[in-house]
Amino acid sequence: MYDKFVSEKRRGIDYRIGFEALVAFISRRFAGATPQGDPAERRATLDGLLNATIRETGEFLEADRGYVMLLDARCETFTNTHEWVAAGISPVKDRLQNVPFGLFPWIQEKLFNLQPVLVPYVRELPEEAKAERNELEQQNILSLLLVPMVGRGALVGFFGFDMVHRRREWEPADTELLQIVAEMMANAIVRFEDMNVLQESEERLRLTLEATTDGVWDYDIINRTVLLSDSAARMIGWETTRIDDTATLWNRIHPEDVDRLAKSYREHIEGKNHRFEAELRIALPNGEWRRLFCRAMVVSWQGADPKRMLGTIVDVGELRRAELNRRETEQKYKQLFELETDAIFVIDDTEDTILEANAATEEMYGYSRDFLLGMKFGDLVHQSALLPYNRKPRGKEPAMLFQTHTHCDGSPIPVEISMRRISWQGKDVRLAAVRDIGERLRAQQAIKAQGLFLKEVIEAVPNMITVRDRNRLIMLANAAACRFHGRTEEELLGRSPGELAPMVYEDESYRAAEDDLYAGTLDRADGEYKLQNCQGETRWMRIIRVPLRDAEGQVTAVLGVGIDLTGEKQLKAELVRTGQLASLGELAAGLAHEINNPVNGIINYAQVLLDMIDDNGGLDGAGSQFLDKIITEGERIARLAHGVLGFARSHASEKAPCSVLGAVRSVIELVEPRLIREGITLALDIPDDLPSADCITWELQQILMNLISNARFALNERHPYADPEKRLCISASMTTLSQQPAVAIVVEDRGSGIDPALLDDIFDPFFTTKPEGEGTGLGLSICNSIVSEHRGALVLEQPEDGGTRVVVTLPAVLDAHPEAV
Structure with missing residues (x-):
């Protein structure tokens, strides 16, 4: 178009x-x-x-x-x-x-x-x-x-x-x-x-009807039909939202309410009441009676006759139950208000007057509750208070303040006040919870004094003490730590261990333990390390580290204690040397005899050779046999001297892989002649493939020498003469120590044994069971000290068939080349 x-x-x-x-x-x-x-x-x-x-x-x-x-x-x-x-x-x-x-x-x-x-x-x-x-x-x-x-x-x-x-x-x-x-x-x-x-208005109306708890109904008076909202239908127990037969609805209304309901309806239609209002009870399908409140108005007329009425219904039974719950809750809060141990005040927000107070206020301030009511809350502030009274916290957020209040006898009361605004009986008021913090302040002062005391104790401890935070930086150091490093505590704070003790921090095992401590998987680390002090001296230190945890068990810091072992190690070395010299003295008793025999042989063979020399200064063929014998006897003397000198000389003090079999054999070479002479049978049971021990070789030899010496004495004491039971057994095997690989060395004899009453003293220095002049009392003490230094174990056992068994357990080194003995 x-x-x-x-x-x-x-x-x-x-x-x-x-x-x-x-x-x-x-x-x-x-x-x-x-x-x-x-x-x-x-x-x-x-x-x-x-x-x-x-x-x-x-x-x-x-x-x-x-x-x-x-x-x-x-x-x-x-x-x-x-x-x-x-x-x-x-x-x-x-x-x-x-x-x-x-x-x-x-x-x-x-x-x-x-x-x-x-x-x-x-x-x-x-x-x-x-x-x-x-x-x-x-x-x-x-x-x-x-x-x-x-x-x-x-x-x-x-x-x-x-x-x-x-x-x-x-x-x-x-x-x-x-x-x-x-x-x-x-x-x-x-x-x-x-x-x-x-459409938006209709949607809002629909959502409002869905959201409201009130029921809405629309009554077509001419056709006698009622439309119900979903909540209204649920409230009266109707299956649908439409009622076509209002007579059925009237039959469910309580008989006592029908006349009153009809009267209210007529008065509204006749214009006597602006609204139709009535409370009624209606029977639900399950037989229960529900109490409802109905309110409505005629909204359209057909001439002089009403045409349409709109209204709402409310479940007043729920309201009554809610009111009962409110009263019960109010009573509970009133009880809590009275039972609260803190003093509770309700204060007028404008006049600052006390409107209500609980029983605890009487006990705290000594005033009667009637006397407190009407007082100004600010009048409770003590004249010695350093802080001014601020009676109005900002906004509705709770405010916390510390103040000094006055008891009725005039004495000050240090208090903590938690204050907030609330609505009470239709007005804005302040609720103040007042707590007497006198005991807390005294406890804080006691804790502070205790802290100062502990600080003095820490400062007086001769061992180094440090505490390091999660970043592994020093946050506390005592005087001993400051002296060792030649710095003040302020100079040490914030420094790392790698900066102060590089010799220690280069140790891989030290760093690994450090990681485990801070991770919370290790509860204690204990080791000996060399540290250099501020004078450049190298000192042996035992460093013990433990994690410090918070209330949730999380590691927050690590406490370290450093114990100077240098003097102790020097003393131990002197004791070991003393024991070594004592062992040498014991060896010397048999050494003269062992050397005297080959020396006499050498002299005799030399004399024979002199007799065999002819006029021309030559020897016949038989003379060479005597020369071989002289060489053999000389080598025998050399071996004895080498063994004694090797045992007597000073050695390195660093631990290294050591062959257990080699160490045992080196000691046996020194003592075997005497064992044979005393009729002691020696039995060795040490596998060739036994892992090496992680130890100082000469200290292991000293242990073996002392244990063999004690075994000899016990065997000779029980069997003065040769006897099949006069046996000394030395064995070794693989084992574990603290779940780590180790070697166990066993020295066992069938001698006189040890009196059980003496077992508690057996490892004490200078304690001996031997007659006077035959023992120093240092043997087992030195053995125990050496084994402890090596993080090993020494156990003394008494077999049921008699004698003594000593088990020495030392850490093992797998796949290592042992030090030559």
Whole structure:
């Protein structure tokens, strides 16, 4: 049909008739369009109508651009919401969004006066339209036509067309008919907005009905039907939300309530009461009676007769139960208020007067409760208080303050006050909980004094004490630590152990234990290390480290104690040397005999050789045999001397892998001749593939020498002469110590054994069971000391068949090359 209009215009039919026909067509289309569906669907329908109307009108007018501009709610800005452009014309919709209307005052004034804006030629705009002329010329617009869009009697926007390629003299019909089109579009837009508002209102009403606990009902008085909200249906126990037979409903109302309900209804209909209000009981399907409160009004009439009544119902049974619960809760709070050990005050927020106080206030202040009520809370502040009384905490957040209050006898009471604003009996008040902190302050002072005492104790301890935080930096150091490092405590704080003790921190095992301590997987680390003090001296230190944990068991710091073992090690070395010399003295008793025999042999063989020398100074063939014997006896002497010297000389004090079999054999070489002479049978049971012991070789030899010496004495004491039971057994095997690989060396004899009463003293220095002059009492003490230094174990056992068994357990070194013995 639209194409028909255009063709008629082209055939010269009157322009106005064609335009009127177009407007009529657009009017029919708007009249037949009823937007349905959700807001998005309605918006799409409206946009289609507006876009089609702008396009068709613009093409009829042979314009270059058409558009609809809508104003905001305050008519301060306009936005291009719909636009059509002819072929070859650039759209401007994107740049015309939220444009201040005041930038174009000439156009603004005309449109606000609901006048069209006709501009045949932009350059000829008057001086008062200078702003408009500049803007339109920038857009290359030659002619312009704008008509106001009016909805609800007010300007909502404007409808317009631009001419860019040519000028246009607008005719009166243009403005008249475009105004009609603009009104149709404005009405469509307003109708769309009204439908959205209506839908939103209906949605809010629906949500309100769903959210409210009250039931809503709508009574059609003429047809005697009732519509119920879901909550109303649930409240009266009705299966549906519609009641078609009200007689059934009346039959469920309690008989005692029917007359009163009917009377209230009549008085409302007759105009005696503005509302219909009544309390009633209704029977539920399960036989229970539910108490309801009903309130309603007639909202429409048919002549003099009521037509429709709207009302609500409330389950007052729930309200009554809620009231009982409120009273019960209030009673409980009252009991708690009275039983609270802190003094509780309710204070008027304006006058600062005490409105209520619990029983604890009487005990704390010595005043009766009646005396306290009406007092100013600020009057309780003691005159010696250093802090001023601030009676109004900010906002409703709780405030905490410390103050000194006054007892009735005038004595001060240090208190902690927790104060907050609350609503009480319909007014804003302050609730103050006051706690006597005198005991706490005294406890804090005692703790502080104890802390100072502990600090003095720590400072007096001769051992180094440090505490390091989670970052492994020193946070506490005592005087001994400061002296050792030659620094003040302030200079030590914040320093790392790697900086102060690099010799220790280079030890891989030390760092591994450190990681485990801070991870909480190790409860104690104990080891001996070399440290260099501030004088450059190397000292042996035993370092004990334990983790310090918080209440949740998390490691917060590590306590370290350093014990200087240098003097102790020197003393131990002297004791070991003393024991070594004692062992040498014991060896010397048999050494003369052992050397005397080969020396006599050498002398005798030499004499024979002298006798065998002929006149020419030569020897016959038999003489070479005597020379071999001399060499053999000389080597025997050399071995004895080598063994004794090896045992007697000073050795290195560093632990290293040591062959247990080699150490045993080296000692046996020294004592075997005496064992043979004393008739003692020696049995060795040491595997060749036994792992090495991690020890100082010569100290292991000293242990073996002392244990063998004790075994000899016990065997000779029990068996003065040769006897099959006069046996000494030395064995070794693989074992574990503290779940780590170790070797166990066993020295066992069938001698006289040890009196059980003496076992507690057997390892004490200078304690001996031997006759006077035959023992120093250092043997077992030295053995025990050496084994402890090696983190080993020494156990003395007494077999049931007699004798003594000593088990020495030392850490083992797997896959190591033992030190030569």
